[in-house]
Amino acid sequence: MDGVHDLGGMEGFGAVDVESAEPVFRHAWEARTFAVSAGALGAGGFSTPMFRHAIERMEPGHYLTSSYYEHWLTAVATLLVEAGMISHRELDDRAGGFPLSHPAAVGAEDVDAAVPNDTPRFEVGDAVRVRDVQFAGHTRCPRYVRGRRGIVVRVDPAAPIPELEAHRGERVLDPNYSVRFDAAELWSDVSEANACVHVDLYERYLEPD
Amino acid sequence: MSGDHLHHPHPLSDVEQRARALEELLTEKGIVSAEFIDRVVEAYAQDIGPMNGAKVVARAWVDPGYKERLLADGTAAIAELGFGGPEGGHVVAVENTPQIQNVVVCTLCSCYPWPVLGLPPTWYKSPSYRSRMVSEPRAVLAEMGCSVPDDVEIRVWDSSAEVRYLVLPERPASTDGVSEEQLSAMVTRDAMIGVARPE
Numbered sequence: 204m205d206g207v208h209d210l211g212g213m214e215g216f217g218a219v220d221v222e223s224a225e226p227v228f229r230h231a232w233e234a235r236t237f238a239v240s241a242g243a244l245g246a247g248g249f250s251t252p253m254f255r256h257a258i259e260r261m262e263p264g265h266y267l268t269s270s271y272y273e274h275w276l277t278a279v280a281t282l283l284v285e286a287g288m289i290s291h292r293e294l295d296d297r298a299g300g301f302p303l304s305h306p307a308a309v310g311a312e313d314v315d316a317a318v319p320n321d322t323p324r325f326e327v328g329d330a331v332r333v334r335d336v337q338f339a340g341h342t343r344c345p346r347y348v349r350g351r352r353g354i355v356v357r358v359d360p361a362a363p364i365p366e367l368e369a370h371r372g373e374r375v376l377d378p379n380y381s382v383r384f385d386a387a388e389l390w391s392d393v394s395e396a397n398a399c400v401h402v403d404l405y406e407r408y409l410e411p412d
Numbered sequence: 413m414s415g416d417h418l419h420h421p422h423p424l425s426d427v428e429q430r431a432r433a434l435e436e437l438l439t440e441k442g443i444v445s446a447e448f449i450d451r452v453v454e455a456y457a458q459d460i461g462p463m464n465g466a467k468v469v470a471r472a473w474v475d476p477g478y479k480e481r482l483l484a485d486g487t488a489a490i491a492e493l494g495f496g497g498p499e500g501g502h503v504v505a506v507e508n509t510p511q512i513q514n515v516v517v518c519t520l521c522s523c524y525p526w527p528v529l530g531l532p533p534t535w536y537k538s539p540s541y542r543s544r545m546v547s548e549p550r551a552v553l554a555e556m557g558c559s560v561p562d563d564v565e566i567r568v569w570d571s572s573a574e575v576r577y578l579v580l581p582e583r584p585a586s587t588d589g590v591s592e593e594q595l596s597a598m599v600t601r602d603a604m605i606g607v608a609r610p611e
Contacts, residue, residue, distance in 0.1 A: 211519030242444030
């Protein structure tokens with residue numbers, strides 16, 4: 204989905220605010236939430252793509268104004284409520300209001316089944332173009348590379364397709380690649396010189412160039 | 413630190429109330445145990461952090477054979493030193509040279525090689541870093557105090573799939589004869605993300 208989480212190349216966020224000597228957890232609740240989330244994701248059998256998509260489904264304003272661990276808190280609570288393991292009312296009653304993520308815009312029936320593939324079609328040095336495809340559900344194809352041309356620099360082991368794991372609960376393998384994009388291909392006349400960006404992409408996102 | 417959030421001296425913030433609500437609900441229902449929570453917090457607060465990655469880097473600086481294995485198969489070389497686990501299933505080490513500065517980002521979420529670097533700092537997870545590091549890396553690096561000469565190529569790695577990246581910084585000059593342990597103390601988290609260069 205073209206959500207606010209897909210941040211690559213967006214403008215207007217200002218300078219990176221670096222806090223020196225920052226502790227691992229800045230507040231006790233962050234540490235507790237990290238661990239509670241790890242336990243709940245395991246207990247509920249929620250996959251990483253399901254978890255990531257629950258974060259992506261947050262109200263955009265809430266997403267941009269809340270911390271990483273608040274994303275986790277909101278997403279894990281959302282998954283648990285959707286699975287019927289806890290109720291939204293229980294959370295609301297205890298916390299005095301507990302905002303959850305929006306429901307998914309796509310269901311299992313909206314995602315085509317796929318055949319597992321662990322035989323890479325491309326090799327290092329191949330020129331590829333990222334397919335310009337819109338998808339309202341979970342994807343790991345960042346918006347800023349769609350339609351762009353790059354070169355395969357590494358072939359990685361096949362991995363489960365995020366779209367299918369998030370929405371159909373199926374782990375279907377697809378080859379992975381690291382693709383190098385010249386800065387000028389991505390950012391045209393405002394690009395910096397002597398820079399490139401590598402993005403790790405599933406084969407289904409790519410076509411020969 | 414079990415339960416210390418139950419005894420805050422100040423009124424709980426909204427998010428603290430939500431975090432407490434979820435933790436209490438899940439422990440009461442037996443979905444997550446308090447022991448599990450304590451164990452995970454302790455591991456990531458104390459044992460899993462950039463000191464692990466620093467050992468990997470220092471070993472690569474003193475042992476050419478190890479460096480070769482690290483660059484060929486990061487996951488296996490890191491496992492040689494006893495590190496691995498969640499978010500470390502496939503680690504790729506990328507080497508800085510006088511002509512190449514590598515830097516890591518995750519534009520879609522905040523992927524990070526936990527077994528070697530621990531959990532990411534706040535700035536790494538910020539919309540500013542995630543949006544700008546791919547479109548204006550040289551400017552962002554300079555703002556962060558890491559000026560990269562124009563003739564040095566900047567290679568950004570957006571960890572958008574399964575691979576997690578570890579930057580292998582250049583060994584600082586004038587460190588001949590310095591022990592591996594002393595070298596590891598010189599390796600910073602920021603250098604292993606790629607936003608700092610050794611002096």
